[in-house]
Amino acid sequence: MEKIKIGLLGFGTVGQGVWKILNSNMKEIALKCGHEIEIKKILVRDVNKKREVNVPKHILTTNPNEIFNDEEIKIVLELIGGENPAKEYILEAARLKKHVVTANKLVVANHAEEIFKVINDNNVMICYEASVGGGIPIIRSINESLTANRIKEIIGIVNGTTNYILTKMTEDGVEFKDALKEAQRLGYAEADPTLDIEGYDTVYKLAIMSSLSFNTPVNVNLIYREGITKIKSTDIEYAKKFGYAIKLLAIAKEEKGSLELRVHPAMINKNHPIANIRDSFNAIYIRGNAVGDLLFCGRGAGDLPTGSAVVSDVISIIRSNFNNTSFVQYENNNHKMNVKDSNDYVSKFYVRLNVKDKPGVLGQIAAILGHNNVSILSVTQDVLEEHNVNLVFITHEAKHKQIVNSLEEIKALEGINSVENVIRIYEE
Structure with a gap:
């Protein structure tokens, strides 16, 4: 032979x-x-x-x-x-x-x-x-098995390090820095974990999947990116309370000839298949217009x-x-799709504020949100310490820029100690 x-x-x-x-x-x-x-x-x-x-x-x-x-x-x-x-x-x-x-x-x-x-x-x-995706055959599946489909959406957990960290925070109640140390001890995270925890690694992988799925060149600099360093155990507990899990998601959607490309932590319904991917495993959820929904899951590294x-x-x-068979090579596609401005990306939002416990603060916040066309879905208030409370609200769908503008005004209010976190909520 x-x-x-x-x-x-x-x-x-x-x-x-x-x-x-x-x-x-x-x-x-x-x-x-x-x-x-x-x-x-x-x-x-x-x-x-x-x-x-x-x-x-x-x-x-x-x-x-x-x-x-x-x-x-x-x-x-x-x-x-x-x-x-x-x-x-x-x-x-x-x-x-x-x-x-x-x-x-x-x-x-x-x-x-x-x-x-x-x-x-x-x-x-x-x-x-x-x-x-490590051993997950996602590239070949997109290039060959799914070529009869128009791919509409990709949602992925494609970084094992961050998924391990978020799993430890969710299951063991530890803070981010302690979960990161454990990931480094086990060899999941590098001594300098920036590429993983700040989302760059996930951005590169999303760019590759998107360019193949939507037949267009993808500039990595146009992909919206947030890492997981701001996630606190408090946010994990609120997510559980609301029926969500927090994951670092890679999301690509095609709508009316434009792409929405983003990498960020998101709260996702605990019953969604992606929400139950734990430890260092990766998973990629693809929606095709003919095949429907597919889930690819496996070890993402090693x-x-x-x-x-x-x-x-x-x-x-x-x-x-070497066997005289044929193979269609990937070629550069001259068709270039537009990538939407991240300010116009729409989702529900989880917002956690540290505020002074005094009358009128919630009313002022609600007024600012209403002025920016942001509607509140629910509000939760928990005492942090004397005279200060955690004020957590979930919004209806809003544009990113509406949330950013609202929080700039809210931070200037006398009764606001700090904006603790803002996390998107992923819904199909």
Whole structure:
């Protein structure tokens, strides 16, 4: 059986997962793709570093040209992460007529147009299933299984770190900082967790899913973003009281030819399937006009789940290019859809204020909201300490800018100590 030789750029968690899968499942993989797969070279920073897996030292290198200039290597796996040199490695591999597999959501989200041009010009393939949702086969499902549909909406939990943190806060009653420390201890969160907890990681993944689902380029800078750092255990308890769970959601909707793209914490009804996704799991809920509602759920990170997606991409490339079968490449779409101004996004809102416990304050707040065309659905008041109370209200649907304008006026009132939090409420 002919061997297809591949090169790995990077040998961290995902790269080692690929090594494990190829070594443990090679017989099944060979039967499925008609070829054996051999890892010929692996780019690492330190050849002598101790690793979880035992790799023959002669296949390790610190020189990427040993992979790029090797004509036997037909497929390059970019698994180093980050923007550069990962992007340049992808482009270099394509220019040298090598197919590419990547797990790099940052590069795919920000540089798809440039990368796909080089890929198409050199008649090679790029696959990036592992860039979204770890082992969940969401990219292939959108590109192949759902092509008969007009996708109307995507709602996703696509960051395992933040979902783990919110799960700990919900189930154990801990505050954000303590849940984050636990996530770091378990390896779910990096020493610098900014990309996860501030929502950037989720933004990149939403951009990739949206561009494929709606056949349009997506500028990540146009996606509205909020992280989870402002969520307090108090907000978690109020959410439970109102019948909600708090999740960091990636939301994409198409309406009348325009897109609504947003990443933020949201209260979602506890009976919604997404609300019950816990721990570090990911879930993506897609609504198609023909198929209806679909839920994809699984591990969103880790060596074997993500490695599984990478190896499946390798198999797809082999089937398409070495078995004389056909494959439709992704090409840049010149049709560009408009992204709505985030100020015009509409939802219900949860607002928590710290106010002085004296007559007339609620009336003043209600007057300001009414002046800005914001209607109150419900109000809850709980004593915080002497002379101060938590004033929590849920609004009817309102535009983001109406809430922002209202709170600017409310903060100026004499009876307001602080605006503690504002959280959107997701409803279908």
